[in-house]
Amino acid sequence: MTDQPEDPGERISEAEHAVMEALWEASPLTATEVSDRVSEARGWSLATVKTLLSRLVAKRAVATEPDGRRFLYSPTIERTDYVDSESRRLVDRLFGGRAAPLVAHLVEAEALNEDDIAEIERLIREFRK
Amino acid sequence: MTDQPEDPGERISEAEHAVMEALWEASPLTATEVSDRVSEARGWSLATVKTLLSRLVAKRAVATEPDGRRFLYSPTIERTDYVDSESRRLVDRLFGGRAAPLVAHLVEAEALNEDDIAEIERLIREFRK
DNA sequence: GCGTTACGACTACACTCGTAATCTGAATTG
């Protein structure tokens, strides 16, 4: 079959990820709108954001839809999937692929407070159901 | 005070990290020993490992100690600290700095199986004590 | 209609990374 849909695409860099976050928060957006939303925090020029958008389009992580003389940009991948793959990478790299040691580490590093732990217990109970 | 000790140093790249793992497992090691331990899995030449070692020394993540005509290499940072900072980076970037959502994500993505969850509960109980 | 904008496309450029090869000097071997 003539492919055309899907396409995992290469990895998304950190700067590109910031752009993705803007698009996951709201889309479609124009380049200027994306810029308005990310330049603020990152101190980027519009040109920089445009470059990042093109690279994301090249990586097929973002799709464009023409809107008159300009483009509307939308993510083609779900944030959940991205988060999942990034989390997995970390777990693979640092914890031998096992997620439990990561949680153990977070507990030991006191990255989790009482509320977090209570929340986790709740999630586990929920999951068990 | 004339500094000179410590120095967090720049970020460690992924290839460099593989070298760090070898040194965390055993140190001090010579360049050849490190190479023997990592080249296997990565398919790197000794030259590559030497380059990575120099870069790690430049970043002050690894220290050298002369041993005759050669050097013995040892990590200057603890694996725990590295794991901690990498985990934090992920949590900051993807979960707004809160670790609980990461665990929630792992549970939902079914990255955790029953054993993992049991283990986490054990850790939590342990932590509570 | 014509100058001014607004946009995407193309170009730029220094720096990091992955992956080595080569150079240089010292040590070891005959």
Next chain:
DNA sequence: CAATTCAGATTACGAGTGTAGTCGTAACGC
């Protein structure tokens, strides 16, 4: 002592990244 060898230092080099600037063209304001 000369030849070989081994180790670190230096150099290489293409791909990817961060961070823009410039070009060309189509639309919009007057």
